[in-house]
Amino acid sequence: MREEIKKILENYKKIVPFLFQLGKGKVIFIWGSVAITAVIPTISTILMQYMINYIQMENREFKQILVLFILYILCDIFLSVIAIWSNYVSMILQQRLNVEIDIKIIGKIKKLGLQDFETSESYNRLQRAKAQTGTQVFNYFSHITGIVKAVVLVLGAVYILLSWSVWPIIVVSTISVINMVLLFKLNRYQYEILRKRTAEEREKWYYQYVLTNDIAFKEIKTYGLHLFFENKFLKIAQKFLQQDKEIAKKNAHIGEIKTFLEQSTNIIVLGKIFWDTYCGKMLIGSTIAYIKAITNIKSNVNNLFMEIASIYKESLYMSQLFEFLEMETAEKNNGKQKIECIKEVKICHLNYKYKNSTSYVLKDINMEIHKGEKLVIVGKNGSGKSTLVKVVAGFYEDYEGDIFINGINFHEIDKESYRKCLGILFQDYNKYELTVKENIGVGSLEKINEKEDIIDALKKANAPQGLIKNIDQQIGCWFKNGRQLSGGEWLRVAIGRSFFRDAELYILDEPNAALDPIGESNIVSSIQKVLASKSCIVITHHVNNIERITGEVIVMDGGRIIDKGMHKELIESCELYKEMYHKSINLK
Structure with missing residues (x-):
């Protein structure tokens, strides 16, 4: 009592x-x-x-x-x-x-x-x-x-x-x-x-x-x-x-x-x-x-x-x-050092397993990307690609190994300032029941009323003219006068949201999913053109258009990096990459 x-x-x-x-x-x-x-x-x-x-x-x-x-x-x-x-x-x-x-x-x-x-x-x-x-x-x-x-x-x-x-x-x-x-x-x-x-x-x-x-x-x-x-x-x-x-x-x-x-x-x-x-x-x-x-x-x-x-x-x-x-949160954000740009991301001997799990989903990952470079990560479903994205985005801090941003240990960096430098398209991106303008604008709230910038982001994402000309249109079907979009249209809106942010590093997880061959080709062209001077990590298991992205390709399988190199090199040296490439070509 x-x-x-x-x-x-x-x-x-x-x-x-x-x-x-x-x-x-x-x-x-x-x-x-x-x-x-x-x-x-x-x-x-x-x-x-x-x-x-x-x-x-x-x-x-x-x-x-x-x-x-x-x-x-x-x-x-x-x-x-x-x-x-x-x-x-x-x-x-x-x-x-x-x-x-x-x-x-x-x-x-x-x-x-x-x-x-x-x-x-x-x-x-x-x-x-x-x-x-x-x-x-x-x-x-x-x-x-x-x-x-x-x-x-x-x-x-x-x-x-x-x-x-x-x-x-x-x-x-x-x-x-x-x-x-x-x-x-x-x-x-x-x-x-x-x-x-x-x-x-x-x-x-x-x-x-x-x-x-x-x-x-x-x-x-x-x-x-x-x-x-x-x-x-x-x-x-x-x-x-x-x-x-x-x-x-x-x-x-x-x-x-x-x-x-x-x-x-x-x-x-x-x-x-x-x-x-x-x-x-x-x-x-x-x-x-x-x-x-x-x-x-x-x-x-x-x-x-x-x-x-x-x-x-x-x-x-x-x-x-x-x-x-009062419960203790997973994201402690103990880092105090703020950053304003991302010049380099370096990952050394990274291992990761989910809470209450005994098996590692990422095993001895070593990679780096410098300002202006493009990096493509390919692999079958379940190879650990999306988990790697979450770690790099700062969502998981209980990893083993080291991550350095501009030479600074990731644990010492203020995560809020770090994320302001990121533009991310998640594989499970959100379909906000908002207007087209708001759907794009939430990517950078300080510019949400800049209509020209919003239209420009939609164009960069190859969005249909119906969306570009009607940015005040409510989309989704939950609210009055809402218009439902196709899977490809929703994806273009999500990509536009990522492009709307003036980021230092873009991470695009499956940007070509739910797109037809023409749409997929257009997105790859946009990545090359729009992000020409930006650092970019592209995650995909569709490899048929990879040769058009100028950058190193990393091949993952079972949570490990099994090979890395340029497209032409991997076609000759990596059986898994070669298999995925030919299957993608045949499907097209």
């Missing part, structure tokens, strides 16, 4: 400074309103007790009754006004929190490395963190203030009851403690189930996404996969429904026990109050005050333990948010 309390307080210490940043005055106002609304009900009950008792007295004076009545009404009005403005301030703070929590999560994602997106555990953490909205964070804060309010209200009711008897306080408090223990057990049970669901929740979401988006529509229709994915979705959904049923069943059983205990308390305590009143041992005002105090103790002790149980539950979920925000 001590650990749970410690965790609750730790989370609260993290939340309050965050709320202060959003509105310190609002937080203080909420605290003040909680204090006021906790004290006034006790004052109001005492005023009512005195007023009604005074009415029963023979020597009563109307003036004193009127004063008590006015004070009672003013307390009620003041309480209502404070509650209204407290709700307003809370709503404003909660709305700001919703935005800020999303920004915090997005900001954390920005710091993640590619490796963080290659493990299911990272996705699970992200999924759990995304489930924590600003409303839930604010509720956590509210539960703490609710505990303080409940304690003050209970103490006020106890103060009133002490003038009658102690035993009702003990009875009501004992019943509430039993209720709290039952709630704690239920909340823990529910939390464990929901936490274990995370991976399957992502699966369920994925199956629903596949069925409701265009990502797989053609294949689903062609192969009749709708029922296949629907059954996968239903299998998980039905499992969740059964778990929810068990939670609801436990909740119902606990509700039965609570109801029995509370009604037993009513019979004993209220019965005693009515008997004492009947026997003339207390005045009507005191009777009403004691009944109200008993009701307040019951409700507020229940509220107190409900708040404790809720904050215990919320603390488990809040821990998931902070677990994600």
Whole structure:
């Protein structure tokens, strides 16, 4: 229990400074309103007790009754006004929190490395963190203030009851403690189930996404996969429904026990109050005050333990948010040395294996490229070409061996400044649901409004005239007036995005994929012409146009460099290269 309390307080210490940043005055106002609304009900009950008792007295004076009545009404009005403005301030703070929590999560994602997106555990953490909205964070804060309010209200009711008897306080408090223990057990049970669901929740979401988006529509229709994915979705959904049923069943059983205990308390305590009143041992005002105090103790002790149980539950979920925000990222970017150009990239005895894997995908890689040079890397699928691109791009820092940029060890270089010098076409390039202009402009945000440069980049990528003349056209099919592009058109847009950046080193991973022979030939011509004075690494397994690229060719197989040289040399000396070249020619 001590650990749970410690965790609750730790989370609260993290939340309050965050709320202060959003509105310190609002937080203080909420605290003040909680204090006021906790004290006034006790004052109001005492005023009512005195007023009604005074009415029963023979020597009563109307003036004193009127004063008590006015004070009672003013307390009620003041309480209502404070509650209204407290709700307003809370709503404003909660709305700001919703935005800020999303920004915090997005900001954390920005710091993640590619490796963080290659493990299911990272996705699970992200999924759990995304489930924590600003409303839930604010509720956590509210539960703490609710505990303080409940304690003050209970103490006020106890103060009133002490003038009658102690035993009702003990009875009501004992019943509430039993209720709290039952709630704690239920909340823990529910939390464990929901936490274990995370991976399957992502699966369920994925199956629903596949069925409701265009990502797989053609294949689903062609192969009749709708029922296949629907059954996968239903299998998980039905499992969740059964778990929810068990939670609801436990909740119902606990509700039965609570109801029995509370009604037993009513019979004993209220019965005693009515008997004492009947026997003339207390005045009507005191009777009403004691009944109200008993009701307040019951409700507020229940509220107190409900708040404790809720904050215990919320603390488990809040821990998931902070677990994600504070988790160590793969991309540490410890390098402090900034660079403004890339004159040379030198790789020495590079080895790399993926996290939790024992086999190396890159083995003893040695290569270099100097300013203005072209380098072509060829190999069959799975030979390690794309992994090498990710290492050179700085996405993986846990490699073995050395990489030097301008003679500086790669680990010492500031990765953000390094990437500003890169123009990369990834094999799995993005198809942004944006305008043509924005799709190109995101390659260099500082120039996103330079229309002439955007058109020039499209021309360099041999994009169709329909795109060049309509750069404000929405592309993709998710949003209004969107136009879907062919695979080749999307590729040209992605290449244009790479060309739009005035980079020092261009890395083009499969720039001729999804293109017909003419389009492929045009892209090769663009690489030679557009990037004539730039350093460029081209990765491909289509080798028929390689002889037109002036530069060294590296042949990879099984994660190793098995040969290197000029095109004519490799045709004579490398069997794999020769085989790939002739097959490409025959396919054309």
